[in-house]
Ligand code: SRM
């Protein structure tokens with residue numbers, strides 16, 4: 013199922029924001045080189061708000077205990093934790109579209 | 115495609131194999147067809163661990179670094195068990211013992227060392243080989259031969275009381291026979307120890323059941339068929355059935371000499387490890403560089419890197435400049451560390467010494483011009499990592515010499531790495547055990563940085579970093595690697611701080627993304643962002659282009675993130691001084707926003723914990739107080755005591771000064787946190803002596819200024835920088851010191867590490883006496899930063915980014 017979240021301008025370049033989609037919370041990241049990533053919103057380690065992490069390229073560092081995630085795959089570099097990831101893209105009018113796997 | 119060059123390596127030991135690994139790591143497989151010759155019929159193994167094999171604590175199979183399959187997997191052709199007899203330079207080929215011929219375009223000689231055999235009669239049997247019972251100790255085969263022969267023997271002797279001899283003696287103890295060590299001079303390990311240390315070591319060894327014979331020159335070996343004893347030149351004798359000769363090593367350079375290459379004590383090479391034939395390189399113990407021949411592994415790791423950089427052309431600037439080595443070893447369970455000179459050599463060399471012979475502890479330091487030029491540690495070597503670093507990097511050592519010998523105040527690391535149980539937690543913040551670190555090393559991570567990254571050990575409070583390094587070193591048998599990025603200002607931009615600052619200024623890079631774009635090939639490293647942001651803000655003050663994604667979350671929302679994703683709010687309260695009106699307002703805010711916890715902090719102010727992100731702007735507005743900057747790497751607080759106005763001992767107005775300090779430096783970015791305090795008298799109720807900067811009022815209206823103090827994860831008393839006449843001077847010199855720190859410290863380096871690294875004398879010369887003529891520049895730069903300050907809490911009413919304070923967005927269709 014594809015969901016339209018709203019205009020890309022909502023997310024500053026190089027940062028992430030958390031969206032509520034039904035009863036799910038999804039973190040969406042907008043990289044400075046023009047990519048979009050979407051993942052589960054809270055860290056599988058101790059539940060940190062992932063959208064608050066430091067982010068660059070496709071790497072995200074969790075704000076609480078610095079687990080490092082690859083946003084393309086959801087795998088963590090320094091632990092066994094894995095994130096659920098969702099395909100994300102922009103539509104013609106510059107709105108964010110994510111695909112939820114049901 | 116151009117055909118590959120032929121690279122031949124003679125010697126498949128620690129240096130030869132490492133050089134090939136380094137070459138492969140630089141993509142060398144595309145450039146070279148690699149062929150290796152090894153006299154020993156195995157893959158490469160860790161020679162250092164031979165004594166563990168001899169004493170039975172390691173299996174021979176466990177010490178292989180590159181098993182035979184490694185060569186096949188990496189496309190390296192190995193002639194195992196084939197000695198090279200000849201190098202034919204004109205024909206550019208080498209000839210193996212059975213006539214194997216390999217042509218080369220480039221040749222590496224890595225033949226190591228051979229045992230030095232002193233002139234002793236009766237060493238050899240009729241067939242010219244060693245008489246049964248005579249052994250050397252260099253290879254796995256030597257080890258196996260000794261093991262086989264030692265069974266059911268009663269007594270053994272080791273000729274040579276140096277490092278290698280003692281290692282051999284330790285191994286032999288495993289065979290329940292009497293072990294004797296024969297030393298020609300009067301002291302053990304004379305390369306590494308002075309005579310008091312040697313005497314202590316000797317007593318310790320004797321207690322462990324080893325007989326040590328000093329001043330004994332072995333003249334011949336008794337026994338016609340096999341070894342039956344030793345005869346010494348003073349007429350005395352010793353019964354034994356087995357002799358291990360460990361009297362030293364000499365570079366194995368004969369093959370190079372025969373080929374006409376320059377050979378002195380070893381094969382002579384230049385800073386690129388090249389011999390006098392441009393096609394021939396040499397590496398490892400067979401090499402002589404700038405007159406030095408090395409007998410330990412650390413230098414050969416460095417050499418192998420340079421060699422690989424040069425051969426593959428990946429870094430033509432790379433050069434080997436010689437190694438300063440600190441040795442750390444365990445002799446029969448006794449820990450020994452030694453570096454540099456062992457006795458004072460110049461007039462004015464300062465010696466600091468501690469002896470507790472009964473416990474087998476000895477510590478000695480030799481200091482020249484404030485820097486460590488030599489050290490011996492015996493028994494307790496917990497300070498070795500620190501000292502080795504100070505020695506290798508030639509950094510100034512703290513004035514307080516006692517702290518160089520002992521950990522004062524901090525909990526001691528009583529456990530030695532080796533005896534530490536595997537499940538013991540090394541990093542108490544992230545729960546990383548010794549086993550986990552060993553495993554990571556086994557998987558190929560050999561530097562502190564790579565191990566930290568993959569285990570997160572040392573990434574909490576950081577207090578365990580030294581121990582983590584020790585465990586890594588232990589786990590790879592001393593063969594640690596230094597990650598080049600350890601010297602970078604931030605890991606993601608390959609430049610040390612001075613070069614980085616120069617490039618940023620030269621190219622006028624004012625934002626973090628500009629730095630990545632110009633200096634890191636456009637690759638963003640998120641972990642490097644806050645460090646760069648801090649540096650840029652220091653360098654450009656008001657002209658800095660502040661990209662919010664470069665900030666840690668605390669600095670995006672100006673509050674401290676809590677474990678549940680809420681935030682804590684600490685308003686300014688300069689000098690810890692408040693008022694009933696302020697307290698009432700805080701109380702009202704706490705009630706209105708249902709703040710779960712109100713707490714007095716260790717920094718003399720009030721913390722409202724558990725505030726929801728959405729409430730932050732309103733909380734700030736209702737408080738009507740400026741931010742206390744209790745987050746981020748910056749100026750934090752200035753604590754104070756009541757001082758002259760109320761206290762019967764007060765000599766100066768500590769409260770007033772603290773308020774002025776806070777007014778001036780509030781929110782100032784820095785490489786690390788800056789925590790200050792002022793005290794009204796030397797009783798120091800506000801703990802000014804252990805702050806980054808502390809001002810203490812003394813009799814006569816003057817102020818003592820201390821810098822580099824700490825009482826967090828690390829405890830250190832600040833160094834007295836100077837004594838000043840007025841509060842204005844305190845503000846001025848404290849500010850100048852802060853600016854100097856801001857411009858020169860490494861990212862996250864607190865003043866307690868920075869001041870000892872630079873040396874308080876040098877800090878004083880620059881900051882107080884203006885020895886470099888930069889005082890005015892520092893003062894002006896500080897003023898610009900002070901002028902550029904804006905209270906971040908004003909952003910509550912004018913957010914800097916979209917949805918800066920929104921926790922969860924709803925979908926906008
Ligand atoms: C709130 C406070 C504890 C308290 O309830 O009293 C506190 C709380 C934290 N301290 Fe602290 N420190 C507090 C005073 C101190 C003090 C005492 C002082 O400032 O006089 C010290 C020792 C002095 C020093 O730093 O030299 C102190 C040494 C540390 C350290 C160790 C730094 C070091 O290099 O030794 C850390 C860890 C770090 O910086 O990486 C730390 C880190 C932290 C952090 C920020 C942990 C973090 O990264 O999130 C804590 C935030 C808790 C939270 O939920 O908000 N805190 N911390 C204190 C706030 C003081 C203030 O008003 O600003």
Ligand SMILES: Cc1cc2nc3c(=O)[nH]c(=O)nc-3n(C[C@H](O)[C@H](O)[C@H](O)COP(=O)(O)OP(=O)(O)OC[C@H]3O[C@@H](n4cnc5c(N)ncnc54)[C@H](O)[C@@H]3O)c2cc1C
Pocket residue numbers: 124125126127128129130151152153154161162163164165196197198199224225226227251252253278281366369397398399400408409410411412414443592
């Ligand atoms: C028992 C023991 C304990 C040690 N303990 C420590 C320690 O604790 N710490 C430390 O730093 N160092 C220690 N060392 C020293 C360390 O092992 C050496 O510094 C290191 O092995 C040197 O590496 P290399 O490659 O130069 O020589 P080697 O490792 O000796 O390798 C040279 C190889 O070349 C082969 N070779 C020689 N000539 C030819 C030829 N003509 N053709 C083909 N092959 C040839 C040899 O057979 C050998 O395999 C110890 C050494 C020994 C023997």
Ligand code: SF4
Pocket residue numbers: none
């Ligand atoms: S407040 Fe300081 S000492 Fe207490 S748990 Fe947090 S970091 Fe540790």
Ligand code: FES
Pocket residue numbers: 055056057058059060074075076077078079
């Ligand atoms: S909550 Fe993400 S690393 Fe701990």
